[in-house]
Amino acid sequence: MEKILRFVEKFIPKQVYKFFQPLYHIFLAILGMIIYRMPSRHIYVIGVTGTKGKSSTVEFINAVLEASGKKTAILSTIRFKIGDQTRPNKYKMTMPGRLFTQKFLRRAVNSHCEYAIIEMTSEAARFFRHLGIHMDALIFTNLSPEHIESHGSFAKYKEAKLRLVKQLARSDKPARLSIANIDNEHGVSFLVYPVERNIGYSLKNVKILSETQVSSIIEYRGTRILIPLPGKFNISNALASLTLASELDIPLDTAKKGIESLSIIRGRVEKVDMGQDFTVIVDYAHTDDSLRKLYEAFSNSRKIAVLGSTGGGRDSWKRPVLGKIADEHCDEIIVTNEDPYDENPMKIITEVASGVSKHKAHIIVDRREAISYSFSLARAGDVILITGKGTDPYIMGPNNTKTEWDDATVVREELKKYLER
Template sequence: MESVLRQIKKMMPRKLFEAISPTYHFVLSFLGALIYWFPSRKITVIGITGTKGKTSTVEVLNAFLEEAGYKTALAGTLRFKVGKENIENKFKMTMPGRFFVQKLLRCAVNSGCQFAIVEMTSQGVLQSRHRFISLDALIFTNLAPEHIEAHGSYEKYLEAKLKIAKSLEKSNKKNKAIISNIDDKEGEKFLNIKVKNKYPYSIKDAEPYSLEKNGLSMTYDSVLMRSHLSGLFNVYNILAASFCASHFNVETSAIKKALKGFKGIRGRVEHIDMGQEFNVIVDYAHTPDSLEKVYEVFQNSKKICVLGNTGGGRDRWKRKEMAKIAELHCSNIILTNEDPYDEDPRAIIDEMARAITIPKYQIIMDRRNAIKEAIKIADTGDTVIITGKGTDPYIMGPNGTKIEWDDATVAREELEKIINENN
């Protein structure tokens, strides 16, 4: 059925499709739910939305629920999971087509999962992918400008996020909950929806906390906890997951134990360790705010920073901003290719380079060579930070072409070469 609708879409004039697009996507979403017989009604579904922190919060919350003995499913940027079965997300999108999420939820129900955790995006909202998912709870992490070209303005981006909150309000589930970051300027708006249980959270809820070289410590429910995760942003992510887990009666002792054993998340401040005497970090940071927060984790270290920016006309405003942040925080900057799509990759990098006012950067278009150079010039105690892709499995080029890619794998390979050369 979905393939038939897609063929009809291809035959339509573009302007006609744009006119009926909302109806088209609504129908697809309804069909997906109908074909799999509205699976979200049979399982506890937790949605997570926001600009940053969704994936980390999904993974931490999943660890808490599993520690409490629950069987879980999840759908997110990093992976899809039903029980112990995992599939890497290679779609280059967080919420794949409407039928995919409904099928995953049906598999979760049939496999006996009690919880499903779903990352929910504003771009998914544009295509009604949030519809017909009956939510029990929603976590709002934060909001910063992103996908502005897709939405038309920041206000419409916020509006799309709030539609997810409204879907929680309309859900026929009982004992619904909203968990919202009130340190974010938009946090109160998410608490305005009509649900029984509202959990505002703030950094104050984690005090006293400490950001350490190889992790953090924080307080939750008057209990001191330790984590291998780094950065203030992860304190927020842990808080969000903790409040949500507590709502579903997970004991604080289980939260503490799970957090202590949680080793980290691929592509999210991921440490690449091959025995070298300097840090190599891979992170998904692709917005100015997230980039700055990653750099701040290593504020006491000399930083060699590898970054680029997505093409295809996407969020062009970010390019100069991210270059300026790199200039502020990094001792050496290497600008490189990321996902040019249909844009000239060199033009993207030149646009970033014009925002750097001092000659401490170089341009190496080949991403592998850029990573190689960063590792080559690193000294003892330095930190090489490779951002923009995280676990993205492809470099996207013109006309839908793609090259298989993994920043962490390439970093390991280049580290191994240099280590072998020096032995």
């Protein structure tokens, strides 16, 4: 089917394709639902949406469900998982199109998975990839400006997100749940649709007992829980999974066991340790809010930022903003390449660096060289924060050319060289 669709597309003029694009994607969604026999009707589907924290929340939910003995499937920016089988997501998109999600759900059903946890994006909603997915629950993490160029405005971006909760309301599943982070000003917008349960969660519901560079300890409903990842944003992500666990009648002690078992989430505050006397963190943070919160999680340390911004006309407004945030929170700043697409990498880098005023911005176009150089700036106890790509498998260049890439792998390779000098 994939080959047939690609073949047919070659013969459709671009302007005609653009005009009929919405109908085309709706057709594909319906076609996938029919071909794969509506698999979402036969599995408990949990959607996770928001600007940030989606992938981490998916992993927290999965850990809680697995601790309760459930067989799960995951579709996220980081990975695809069905039962014990997992593979990295190398599509450079969270929800691939062309029937992918329906096929994935059918495989999950055939493998006797009880739960499917799906990371749902505004881009996927814009292309109707959510149609035909009958959800049981939707988790909303937060909302802040992102993908403005592709959507046209923040209002349209938010509306794309709201399509998902409207889809939940149309689902014929029993006991539908809408769970939203009400610490975010847009959270209540996801709690007004006709589903069986609308539930808000907030950091006000927990007592934060301690925070370090590697973890936090909270008290939730009288129980002490170790959150094995740093930052208040990860406490919030874990709280989403605890809220869902309560609604699914999973005992709190079981949910606690699941959360505390989660040692690492690839590309999400991922620590790379090869015995060096400084800390290296790889993180996907690529919005102003996520970058600020990441830096704040390491507020007591001297910080070295390695950052850039994406090209291709994507959210160009935020480039100097990212530089300004790094300038406000970090002691050394290295601006480098990320995903230039068809733009001049130096133009993007210069726009990011324009937000840096208090410190000198070290401009190094080659991302590997930038990472290597950051080690030479580090003192014992420093924290190097390499942001923007996380687990992204490629650096995207002109005409959608792809250069294989993995930040954490490159960090290990360059750290090895550094430590052997």
